Every structure is written in structure tokens, then in C-alpha cells.
Amino acid sequence: MSRPLSGLHVVECASFVAGPTGGMTLAQLGASVIRIDPLGGGPDHGRWPAAGHGTGDSYYWASLNKGKRSISIDLRSDEGRELVLGLATAPGPDRGVLVDNVVGRRWMANDALVARRPDLVHVRVQGYPDGRPAVDYTVNAEVGIPQITGSEEGAAPVNHVLPAWDLVTGMSVATAVLAGVYQRSRTGAGVYSEIALSDVALAGVANLGWLSEADERGHERPRHGNHVYGSFGVDFACSDGNRVMVVALTPAQWNALVSVTGTGDVFAALEPALDADLTSETERYRLRETIAAVLRPWFAARDSATVESELNRARVLWGRYQGMTHVVAEHRAGGHPLLADLALPGGATGITARSPIRWDADHGDPGAAPELGRETDEVLADVLGLDERTIGGLHDRGVVG
Amino acid sequence: MSRPLSGLHVVECASFVAGPTGGMTLAQLGASVIRIDPLGGGPDHGRWPAAGHGTGDSYYWASLNKGKRSISIDLRSDEGRELVLGLATAPGPDRGVLVDNVVGRRWMANDALVARRPDLVHVRVQGYPDGRPAVDYTVNAEVGIPQITGSEEGAAPVNHVLPAWDLVTGMSVATAVLAGVYQRSRTGAGVYSEIALSDVALAGVANLGWLSEADERGHERPRHGNHVYGSFGVDFACSDGNRVMVVALTPAQWNALVSVTGTGDVFAALEPALDADLTSETERYRLRETIAAVLRPWFAARDSATVESELNRARVLWGRYQGMTHVVAEHRAGGHPLLADLALPGGATGITARSPIRWDADHGDPGAAPELGRETDEVLADVLGLDERTIGGLHDRGVVG
Numbered sequence: 001m002s003r004p005l006s007g008l009h010v011v012e013c014a015s016f017v018a019g020p021t022g023g024m025t026l027a028q029l030g031a032s033v034i035r036i037d038p039l040g041g042g043p044d045h046g047r048w049p050a051a052g053h054g055t056g057d058s059y060y061w062a063s064l065n066k067g068k069r070s071i072s073i074d075l076r077s078d079e080g081r082e083l084v085l086g087l088a089t090a091p092g093p094d095r096g097v098l099v100d101n102v103v104g105r106r107w108m109a110n111d112a113l114v115a116r117r118p119d120l121v122h123v124r125v126q127g128y129p130d131g132r133p134a135v136d137y138t139v140n141a142e143v144g145i146p147q148i149t150g151s152e153e154g155a156a157p158v159n160h161v162l163p164a165w166d167l168v169t170g171m172s173v174a175t176a177v178l179a180g181v182y183q184r185s186r187t188g189a190g191v192y193s194e195i196a197l198s199d200v201a202l203a204g205v206a207n208l209g210w211l212s213e214a215d216e217r218g219h220e221r222p223r224h225g226n227h228v229y230g231s232f233g234v235d236f237a238c239s240d241g242n243r244v245m246v247v248a249l250t251p252a253q254w255n256a257l258v259s260v261t262g263t264g265d266v267f268a269a270l271e272p273a274l275d276a277d278l279t280s281e282t283e284r285y286r287l288r289e290t291i292a293a294v295l296r297p298w299f300a301a302r303d304s305a306t307v308e309s310e311l312n313r314a315r316v317l318w319g320r321y322q323g324m325t326h327v328v329a330e331h332r333a334g335g336h337p338l339l340a341d342l343a344l345p346g347g348a349t350g351i352t353a354r355s356p357i358r359w360d361a362d363h364g365d366p367g368a369a370p371e372l373g374r375e376t377d378e379v380l381a382d383v384l385g386l387d388e389r390t391i392g393g394l395h396d397r398g399v400v401g
Numbered sequence: 402m403s404r405p406l407s408g409l410h411v412v413e414c415a416s417f418v419a420g421p422t423g424g425m426t427l428a429q430l431g432a433s434v435i436r437i438d439p440l441g442g443g444p445d446h447g448r449w450p451a452a453g454h455g456t457g458d459s460y461y462w463a464s465l466n467k468g469k470r471s472i473s474i475d476l477r478s479d480e481g482r483e484l485v486l487g488l489a490t491a492p493g494p495d496r497g498v499l500v501d502n503v504v505g506r507r508w509m510a511n512d513a514l515v516a517r518r519p520d521l522v523h524v525r526v527q528g529y530p531d532g533r534p535a536v537d538y539t540v541n542a543e544v545g546i547p548q549i550t551g552s553e554e555g556a557a558p559v560n561h562v563l564p565a566w567d568l569v570t571g572m573s574v575a576t577a578v579l580a581g582v583y584q585r586s587r588t589g590a591g592v593y594s595e596i597a598l599s600d601v602a603l604a605g606v607a608n609l610g611w612l613s614e615a616d617e618r619g620h621e622r623p624r625h626g627n628h629v630y631g632s633f634g635v636d637f638a639c640s641d642g643n644r645v646m647v648v649a650l651t652p653a654q655w656n657a658l659v660s661v662t663g664t665g666d667v668f669a670a671l672e673p674a675l676d677a678d679l680t681s682e683t684e685r686y687r688l689r690e691t692i693a694a695v696l697r698p699w700f701a702a703r704d705s706a707t708v709e710s711e712l713n714r715a716r717v718l719w720g721r722y723q724g725m726t727h728v729v730a731e732h733r734a735g736g737h738p739l740l741a742d743l744a745l746p747g748g749a750t751g752i753t754a755r756s757p758i759r760w761d762a763d764h765g766d767p768g769a770a771p772e773l774g775r776e777t778d779e780v781l782a783d784v785l786g787l788d789e790r791t792i793g794g795l796h797d798r799g800v801v802g
Contacts (some may be wrong), residue, residue, distance in 0.1 A: 136722025319539025
């Protein structure tokens with residue numbers, strides 16, 4: 001099946017989440033992606049989550065780098081560096097695309113690369129714009145998210161578990177690569193783009209209007225517990241202890257919720273008493289605690305199976321709190337079209353995802369798990385045109401793995 | 402200054418976060434984006450955070466839709482629908498690109514659009530793949546994130562405040578648009594891509610290896626409080642009550658942390674006692690509580706200014722917990738290159754972001770705040786070639802606003 005990016009060649013020299021996510025996304029859309037690692041693997045090669053039982057397989061590394069060809073090179077040797085530069089700047093209209101998160105390697109600076117291929121499309125991921133390192137958990141603290149998470153005012157910050165900024169940065173990498181390719185196709189000029197994780201986080205909170213609001217308000221937003229900010233949405237416990245997240249952004253969603261819980265008369269009486277118009281999202285937000293208190297007994301009186309079928313019947317916007325083992329069990333039982341088994345080189349079998357972007361209703365192939373250096377020889381021959389004897393010499397001198 | 406996507410034309414008919422984020426990203430990269438709204442605005446038009454003082458300005462809507470041209474159309478009238486279809490499928494090699502999050506409008510189905518322009522690049526955002534609605538807070542619950550957030554085992558889930566999946570989906574929209582444009586430029590064929598928020602979330606946790614691990618482990622990951630999973634990273638309180646997030650992913654970062662805190666001898670003695678090798682990330686993760694307990698007094702004995710300057714001097718990877726008002730104050734004092742004031746049509750001034758993707762070290766122009774229907778006449782004339790009299794007639798009949 002033809003993928004949109006068939007024909008595009010990308011070289012990736014990046015570790016951890018953001019850069020590899022960008023390359024993986026492009027690979028799933030059909031690009032041919034070569035991942036360059038140092039001999040023995042980069043700092044993320046064995047990262048958790050990793051398979052137990054001594055297989056040496058990292059579920060993390062395998063899943064983020066699936067569908068790429070792997071070449072390992074001694075990045076400290078002049079010969080190795082020459083190979084990296086050659087791969088990144090190989091000729092051809094659909095080559096010359098590089099993703100990296102390199103810091104401080106003078107020989108891989110953009111100007112050194114552009115000297116070899118002026119129309120290079122080069123995307124560099126950074127921590128801070130000046131090159132200092134940052135990670136999701138540090139930039140999230142700096143834009144104020146953990147401080148408004150949780151419910152206890154004045155308590156310690158509550159870190160987010162999901163490295164969201166890493167994932168947003170990863171998709172920004174894919175976007176920046178394709179924007180650069182678009183520009184080059186129209187103008188012939190290369191593009192050097194840089195994306196700092198700290199800027200992605202700052203832009204995220206600014207674009208949601210949160211900085212504007214902090215500026216106007218002059219103090220921090222109070223902690224809201226599990227309530228959705230600016231609307232009505234909160235979690236409810238059912239009689240069996242299972243919980244559901246219920247949201248009413250639109251009038252239709254609100255009406256559905258009121259209707260299924262049989263609370264129409266209660267809210268009709270409350271509106272004049274509280275001088276409120278609950279058809280307004282802002283008003284539902286203001287009165288969120290009251291609304292939740294009125295609705296809570298309905299959920300507490302029903303088991304989750306009943307709650308779920310009634311919410312569905314009434315077309316309420318809701319979601320079930322469920323653990324990842326539950327997600328896995330559902331997939332094992334029914335086969336989620338997005339998910340796929342991933343056979344790791346050490347023998348473990350993981351679960352990974354196909355592309356969440358569907359073409360013609362299809363998620364495509366997830367891509368095979370990588371193995372460090374598995375395609376070293378193939379890449380050297382394909383892209384650099386090296387013959388068997390030359391490649392053998394590189395192995396003998398320990399330049400490639 | 403030339404932007405990479407100069408020349409590309411995109412039509413957006415979407416509300417809330419994901420679709421508008423995709424369009425805004427493309428606009429910041431230089432694309433010309435037309436946003437179509439229903440008369441009076443879509444369901445997100447006045448969403449919080451909104452400016453106080455009765456200006457009617459939504460910081461949220463203005464920031465997510467800046468840099469776009471706004472046209473408002475009566476989507477219930479045949480004449481209005483014909484205008485929407487005309488805009489989405491207008492001729493020209495760099496037109497015919499549509500982003501929407503439409504549900505159930507038969508007249509805007511992909512096949513209806515493709516009948517008018519076979520090479521349409523069409524990206525549709527969904528809640529679930531079958532079109533049912535979902536929002537960030539419901540899909541986050543369904544992939545198990547709030548249940549492993551916070552520190553109290555067995556307690557209620559802790560919702561994330563940041564709508565991370567919305568933002569990831571928004572950048573996926575930008576990627577999908579550009580992948581479609583790439584394919585069309587090579588093959589002449591259009592692309593219909595769909596992206597469900599629920600799939601983006603499921604792919605996110607799968608790609609991080611979290612489902613693989615849940616599958617192997619057979620039970621949920623325990624809650625970790627503010628500790629980074631699989632590595633060493635946690636928050637510390639300084640003597641003045643300010644907190645810092647400190648992370649040591651690599652051996653160099655770990656050595657820096659040990660060195661600045663003067664704890665080298667302690668850990669050298671602990672390693673044999675605990676049968677641990679703290680140069681290993683996995684071992685630092687396993688012994689995270691012990692490591693944190695050893696380090697905590699160093700932070701507690703110093704105020705945050707001292708802590709910060711010493712961590713910087715030693716090149717420790719760290720970040721400050723700071724509120725959004727602090728971020729705003731720093732911007733107001735020094736002018737962050739990413740941030741910009743945004744003058745809203747009702748008179749309020751917000752703070753918004755330029756592109757976090759930099760070209761030639763530049764974040765570009767943030768884009769002006771939108772005003773509902775401000776460019777209605779201009780768009781009808783430019784794209785559809787309508788004359789003044791025809792446009793006047795559309796206004797008279799209430800088809801456009």
C-alpha cells in the first residue's frame with residue numbers, strides 16, 4: 001500500500017523521545033528513515049520500560065525506533081564522522097533531510113553540513129534554545145503545570161506522568177521536516193530549523209490563553225482537582241468503585257447529562273435560586289461543585305456497567321478510567337486496529353502502535369523493531385555506494401558496528 | 402521574511418484545540434489559512450480563558466486562531482454550504498487543502514468534496530475513529546494516565562491539567578496536511594486522512610513502551626509521586642520553600658549532581674552496601690528513594706538562589722517550579738523572544754506565542770488576533786472571485802456575516 005511519504009529519505013541522529021518520535025512518524029507515513037547510533041547504542045538504547053528476563057530489549061527504544069534502518073558508527077573517529085556527514089548530505093532530490101538533537105559537536109554544526117549540501121533540510125531538537133539540556137519534567141515545572149495539578153491548594157506540585165512536551169516536540173519535528181521539504185521543492189533552498197523543548201512548552205501554555213489569563217488575574221489559577229477548567233467536567237465514582245470522567249462542553253452534551261440523570265427539575269429550580277444560566281459553559285464552570293454534588297448520587301447508586309450503558313444511550317460525553325492492563329486485555333481479546341505486536345530482537349514481544357493518522361481508513365504497517373547496526377552494511381552500500389571490500393575495512397578498523 | 406510554507410493555502414473548519422492548532426501552526430510557517438466559522442461563531446468562540454471586563458474576548462480562541470483569515474457563513478443554508486464547498490475545493494495547485502473536525506454533515510463528507518476536487522488533501526480530526534465525540538480528559542482516563550499520577554496508591558485518579566493529546570493531535574494535523582501535500586506533488590493524487598484523539602492517546606502510551614510493560618507485568622505501574630519513571634529525577638524543596646526538579650538521565654548528569662552536593666563518598670559507600678551500581682540509570686531508578694533522601698538535606702540547607710547558581714555551575718539538569726504569573730513577569734521585564742502581545746478585537750491585550758519552530762534563528766511573526774467574519778468579503782472575492790454586488794446579496798440574505 002502506497003504511503004504519502006514514499007520516496008522521501010530521512011537521516012536521524014537523535015536520542016530519547018522527541019527526535020525519534022519525529023523520525024518514527026515520518027517512517028510510518030512512508031519515508032525511508034536511517035537512524036545513526038554510536039557504537040554500542042546511544043544513551044537511550046536500554047531505557048525503561050525494558051523487557052525483563054535479561055533479554056536486553058528496551059520496549060521504549062524498540063517502539064520509538066521501529067520502521068527505521070539502523071546503522072552504528074564510531075562518532076569519535078574521523079572516518080566515522082565522514083560517514084555521518086556523507087549520509088546526511090547524500091545527493092538526490094529526496095535525500096538531504098536530517099533530524100538530530102546534537103549538542104556541541106562542531107563537526108555536525110549546520111554550517112559544516114550546509115557546506116557539503118547547501119539545500120539541506122535540517123531539523124535540530126534542543127532542550128533550551130541556547131543548547132543547554134532540558135527534559136519534559138523540568139520544562140513542565142517551569143511553565144507552571146505541576147503547580148496547578150491536583151486538588152490541595154498550597155501543597156507540593158504534582159508532576160505529570162506523561163512526557164507531553166516530548167511528544168508535541170516529536171510531532172513538531174515531523175511538521176518542520178515536511179515544511180522544509182515543501183520550501184525546498186518550491187525554491188530550491190534548504191532550511192535549518194531548531195525546536196527547543198522549552199519553547200514548545202511555553203508556546204503550548206501561551207496558545208491556550210493561560211499566560212494571558214495569569215497576566216490579567218495577577219495570581220495563579222487555583223487548583224481544580226479533577227474538574228475541567230472553564231467548563232463542566234469531572235470524575236464520578238460508580239457503586240462498584242469504578243470511575244467515569246463526564247464532560248459537558250456544549251449545550252447538547254449538558255442536556256444529555258441532565259436528561260439521563262433525571263436532574264432537570266433540580267437544575268431548573270437551582271438556576272433562579274443561584275442566579276445562573278446553566279446553558280452557558282462559563283456558568284457551568286462557575287457552579288461546577290454544585291452541579292457535581294447534584295449529579296454524584298446518580299452515579300453512586302449504579303454499577304459502572306449500568307452507568308456506561310445509560311450514558312451511551314443518552315449520548316453523554318464520557319470516558320472510563322481504566323488501567324493499561326485493561327487496555328492490553330481488550331487488545332488481546334479483540335485486536336485493536338491501531339495496536340500491533342512488536343517482536344524484539346532479544347526475544348521479547350511488545351505492543352506498539354501503527355500510525356494514529358489513517359489514510360483511506362488504514363493505520364498502515366507499524367514497522368519492524370530495530371536492531372542496533374542491523375542495516376549498517378546495507379545503508380553504506382545503498383546510500384554511499386561503498387563496495388564490500390571498503391565496508392569490510394570499516395568493520396576491521398572498528399569504524400562501524 | 403520568507404516562511405517555508407509561503408504559497409500554500411489551507412481552509413480550516415474546526416473548533417476547540419486540535420484542528421485550530423494544526424491550522425495555526427501551518428499559518429505560522431507561512432501558509433495562508435482561511436478559517437470558516439458558523440454565523441455568530443462556533444462552540445469554542447467564547448471559551449475560557451476569556452478576558453474579563455465584558456470585552457467578549459476569548460484569549461483561547463484568539464490565540465489558537467491568530468494569523469488566519471476569518472469568514473463566517475450560515476452553514477445551514479444551501480447557499481452557505483455551497484460557499485464552504487467552493488472554498489475547500491477551489492482550483493489551483495496550492496489550494497484544495499482542508500482541515501476539519503466535522504461530524505455527521507453529509508454534505509461535507511469526503512466523497513462529496515472529492516467529487517468536486519479529486520486531488521483534495523483533506524485532514525479530519527475525530528474524537529473516536531467512528532466519529533463519536535471524545536475530549537482530552539476522557540481519552541486520558543481511558544489510556545490509564547490519571548490512575549498512575551500522584552503519589553497515593555489506591556487513591557482516586559489525578560487528572561492531568563494540560564490537554565496534551567489535543568496538542569499532539571494538533572501537530573499531527575499539521576504533519577498530515579504536509580504529508581498529503583507531498584504526496585499530491587509527487588503523484589497528483591489527493592489524500593483523505595483521519596486522526597482520532599483516542600488513537601493519538603493510545604499510540605502515545607504504546608510508543609513509549611508502556612503497554613508492553615503493562616502486558617509483561619500483568620498489573621498497573623505503581624504511582625511514583627514526582628519521581629521520573631525508569632530513571633532518577635524528583636523535586637526538592639529549598640530552604641525558602643521554592644522547589645526545583647532535578648534529573649540525572651546520563652552518567653555525566655549523575656556525576657554533576659553527586660559532585661555539587663558533595664555526596665560522592667556517601668554513594669561510594671552505599672553502592673557495595675546496597676549491591677548497586679549507580680552509574681546505571683536502572684539502578685538509580687530502583688534506589689530513587691534512597692538517593693533522594695541522601696540529597697534532600699543539601700537542598701533544604703540552601704535558599705533557591707544559591708541552589709540554582711550551584712546547580713548551573715555544576716551543569717546539573719534541573720528546572721525551577723514557577724507559576725505562570727512568574728513566567729509573565731519575566732516576559733514583561735525582559736521580553737521573551739517566543740512570546741508576543743496579542744491585541745484582541747474587544748480591546749483586551751493577551752500574551753501569545755510565535756512559532757516554537759525557528760528558521761534561521763527566528764520565531765517569525767505570531768499572527769494577528771482573529772475577528773469573526775473580518776475577512777468574509779475579502780475571502781469571497783479572492784478565492785471565489787465574487788463581485789461586490791454578489792457579496793452584497795449574500796449579506797442581504799444573511800448567508801455570510
